[in-house]
Amino acid sequence: MGEDLWAPHALGDPELSPPPASAPGGVTLVIPTFNEAGNVGELLKRLGAALPAHLPCEVLFVDDSTDDTPAVIEQAAPQCAFPVSVLHRERADGGLGGAVVEGVKRAGTEWIVVMDADLQHPPHLVPELVGEGERTGAELVVASRYIAGGSRAGLAGSYRIAVSRAATWLTKGLFPRALRGISDPMSGFFAMRRSAVTAPSLKPLGYKILLELTVRCRPAKVAEVPFVFQDRYSGESKSTAREGLRFLAHLAALRTASTPARMIGFGLIGLSGFVPNLLALWLLTGTGMNYLAAEIVANQAGVLWNFLLIETLLFRDRRHRHRADRAGRFALLANADLLLRIPLIAVFVARLGMAVLPATALALVTTFFLRFAATETLVYLPRRAGRTTRS
Numbered sequence: 001m002g003e004d005l006w007a008p009h010a011l012g013d014p015e016l017s018p019p020p021a022s023a024p025g026g027v028t029l030v031i032p033t034f035n036e037a038g039n040v041g042e043l044l045k046r047l048g049a050a051l052p053a054h055l056p057c058e059v060l061f062v063d064d065s066t067d068d069t070p071a072v073i074e075q076a077a078p079q080c081a082f083p084v085s086v087l088h089r090e091r092a093d094g095g096l097g098g099a100v101v102e103g104v105k106r107a108g109t110e111w112i113v114v115m116d117a118d119l120q121h122p123p124h125l126v127p128e129l130v131g132e133g134e135r136t137g138a139e140l141v142v143a144s145r146y147i148a149g150g151s152r153a154g155l156a157g158s159y160r161i162a163v164s165r166a167a168t169w170l171t172k173g174l175f176p177r178a179l180r181g182i183s184d185p186m187s188g189f190f191a192m193r194r195s196a197v198t199a200p201s202l203k204p205l206g207y208k209i210l211l212e213l214t215v216r217c218r219p220a221k222v223a224e225v226p227f228v229f230q231d232r233y234s235g236e237s238k239s240t241a242r243e244g245l246r247f248l249a250h251l252a253a254l255r256t257a258s259t260p261a262r263m264i265g266f267g268l269i270g271l272s273g274f275v276p277n278l279l280a281l282w283l284l285t286g287t288g289m290n291y292l293a294a295e296i297v298a299n300q301a302g303v304l305w306n307f308l309l310i311e312t313l314l315f316r317d318r319r320h321r322h323r324a325d326r327a328g329r330f331a332l333l334a335n336a337d338l339l340l341r342i343p344l345i346a347v348f349v350a351r352l353g354m355a356v357l358p359a360t361a362l363a364l365v366t367t368f369f370l371r372f373a374a375t376e377t378l379v380y381l382p383r384r385a386g387r388t389t390r391s
Helices: 040-050 069-079 095-106 123-136 157-174 209-217 241-255 259-272 274-286 291-313 323-350 356-379
Strands: 003-006 023-033 057-063 084-088 109-114 140-144 190-193 222-226
Touching (some): 259 291
Parallel strands (some): 140 222
Antiparallel strands (some): 140 190
């Protein structure tokens, strides 16, 4: 069958629309690609040999490439016994995870299988993943390297193995309930029922899309199938130090998705701001600056530190206003905190008869809650429903 080549287009928020009418028993393979021209031809060839004739299947590549990957897919598609299409994105919003979300939005089959294009995920396991889901009634079936019969053999070098294991331990420690029954939350090879993707808005960052789907969608039943992680067929790994930082930011965003968790994170970041504040104060007074002026200037170092961490870790998905606008509002609130705290202490001492230390502690707690609420509502106000704004 021929290929449906979709033209590039601009994308808005990654909010999932209601699922299309599903083809009973059908499967859509969603394959995110970034410069995989050397792999996609062989991948389609192996899929053709692995997919049984009785399983209705279509392949959707969601492509962010800067090479000729879309052209290679177009050339290989007519030789396939199943429909092959490619969606090339002008902007790689959300990285490979964002590409998967775009594919899920367009899937009209009962099952969606997500896999990489580099052949480290063996194509012959696609029918087994779907079959395990049908047999057990699971909504999510994960191909795992860490159960009996599985192996991480394709991970090159002890460093990558150590990083993979550390990432797995970290995620399972942060999300013990959401990841119960999943031994390999870092896997990029899995099958899920389209009906299980119930989150109104997925916010992927980087390539660990299974973690995003599991934590936000909470599938009712999970199954696993062992697989041996293969060597990359062609090209270079996309695992870089930058992707590692994006992964940590993604973990922080998922862990602080609720208001109480964000408040705790806000407080911890505020405490960490004492370090740059005191360091700046020490440097400024060391140059002979008056201590009062140094206090004011040093406070800005702490404010900047807090702003950068809060931007990155707590409110990544709420950065709708211009960055200068957000920074100005945040700095204004942080400095107003100082002006409010002193009158509060005076009221607690003079009117309520409190001692200075308890009054100071109560004023710190009061201004903390006020500053957190003001930051959420005045600096990082959630985007209004139905409104599409590029950040």
